Amino acid sequence: MQDINESRSGRAADTVVRQLSQKIQSGEYSDGTPLPPERLLMEEFGISRTVVREAVQSLSKQGLLEARPRHRPIVRKPGYDAAISAMESVVSHLLNNSGGVKNLFDTRILVESALVRQAAQQAQRDDIAALKSALEANKAAVDDSERFYLTDRAFHALLYEIPQNPVLPALHRAYVTWLAPQWSRMPRLPERNRANYEAHVAIFDGILMRDPDAAETALRCHLDQAWEQVCETFGDGL
Amino acid sequence: MQDINESRSGRAADTVVRQLSQKIQSGEYSDGTPLPPERLLMEEFGISRTVVREAVQSLSKQGLLEARPRHRPIVRKPGYDAAISAMESVVSHLLNNSGGVKNLFDTRILVESALVRQAAQQAQRDDIAALKSALEANKAAVDDSERFYLTDRAFHALLYEIPQNPVLPALHRAYVTWLAPQWSRMPRLPERNRANYEAHVAIFDGILMRDPDAAETALRCHLDQAWEQVCETFGDGL
């Protein structure tokens, strides 16, 4: 009810954004519930609807609100995925620049090679078991390219889960999402599926034998091969 | 001049966002120049100023425009840094959650350990020379904590530059920015500076000797130590 004026910030919307995000974080607006209607916020903060809408839009771009058209914005405590999706639009521009896809994929190689090394050194019994069953799912799907794609993704996803760091699975989802436009237009051949499966086996063996070097080598070989396939399909112009 | 209606998209602002971002990417609005005034865009697209403002705000949050209050928005072709800064607000929330800082720092350890391994295997003569001079700057600044902080950052930044992948330096800037709140409130002691310098030397030696394992070990030791210092300062509640 109090005027938020005199908050000495160039833009009124900014102070509203601060107050709202604070109320969200403090739980005053609990997760999953819709925000009060714009007209209520308007009188609560003593501002016009213009400013309310600006603030709401800003918060939704930050991932603290989920705004569907014609609906009340839903309060969302942001997770690591929200951070990733905040970059999405920018990234999509960057991927159109020459070299953008390769730069992104190279970071994936970097990260994933570090992951398999760490897995080879620290993977627990259940991690290994999960990898093993993912491998079997791979093997069972070599002839069904659509399904193989899913099991392929699942195998790599496991690598990102082993360190128990919630940033990493989010990062994997990001890679999958951003590289999907290239990947999904590639031809899916059973031979390639089989080669990928065998590459996965090699990675798994490296982890199983607690041999970081072997695991990393296998993974780099696997991803380099994938990149070559991309280049063959799109003609290097990335 | 044509009506953008009938574009079959729930929100008018979204179509304007698309059109504008396309015009920015195609160079019709060249980088560095201000966008046309809102009132012009309004009639150009046949929409109200409300929508124009919404679109402009959206684009500026995406990093395609740089909007200062009371100024015309400046067109910016987004780079990798723009992607990072798009996450900034979300990340700042995540870092307040328990474990957020540690999760982020762990990814840094992961990435940076992969970087030093790669450096040990692939660093060129000039990379090594750059590292060497960064080390000397370290050594010269051990007694001036403020300056040592800068040279410390510069040393690590070099590691991110070696693979020639523009994503990585941006990532380093992100780490520095996001972890700065914790780092900058830590006491700076010459002993610590000296210890950090020696850790850098160990990393450099590993790279110089083309010994990835040694380099990685030294780096992990270095960063783990840094994390311990953070914990001592803030009492583990991260």
Added chain:
DNA sequence: GCGTCATTTTGGTACGACTAAACATGGCAG
């Protein structure tokens, strides 16, 4: 030429109105 001041431009905010979609209600037919 250069600084100063008045004018115009332009973004920031407010208010009011209307539309259409989503939601809530209640009545009607089975």
Added chain:
DNA sequence: CTGCCATGTTTAGTCGTACCAAAATGACGC
């Protein structure tokens, strides 16, 4: 009583206008 549909209500999306203040612009005097 139950399920479905018509109706009214809520609410976000959009538009138009108006006003203010800061910035950009240009005129003027020095």
